[in-house]
Amino acid sequence: MRPTPDLRCYFITGRGSRDHIIDVARRAVAGGARMVQVRSKPITARELYALTEAVALAVGETAHVLVDDRIDIALALRRRGLP
Numbered sequence: 001m002r003p004t005p006d007l008r009c010y011f012i013t014g015r016g017s018r019d020h021i022i023d024v025a026r027r028a029v030a031g032g033a034r035m036v037q038v039r040s041k042p043i044t045a046r047e048l049y050a051l052t053e054a055v056a057l058a059v060g061e062t063a064h065v066l067v068d069d070r071i072d073i074a075l076a077l078r079r080r081g082l083p
Contacts, residue, residue: 005064006034012068013038018051022058029059039068049073056082 011028013021013036025036036059038052048070056065056077065082067074 009033010035010037012036013040013055015040018054021051022054025055026058029063034063035066036063037066037068045070045073049076052077053080053082 009028009032011025011033013025016024021038021040025038029036036055038048038055040048040051043051048067052065052067052073059065067077
């Protein structure tokens with residue numbers, strides 16, 4: 001079960017390659033972030049889904065993962081048990 005959201009350290013992803021974004025999100029969580037918002041523009045819905053899924057898997061149960069501006073993607077990931 002995920003912990004109660006802790007908003008004291010909230011990380012928002014930025015630009016970069018998929019691998020870079022995943023790595024920075026993983027390091028942010030290792031450094032104490034407990035909320036990660038995946039925000040990457042411009043990006044297709046399919047790419048945003050895949051990126052958010054990869055970030056959620058990379059950070060595991062340690063942090064909550066949100067997806068920016070796309071409730072459809074958030075709901076699709078939620079149906080899979082992520083994020």
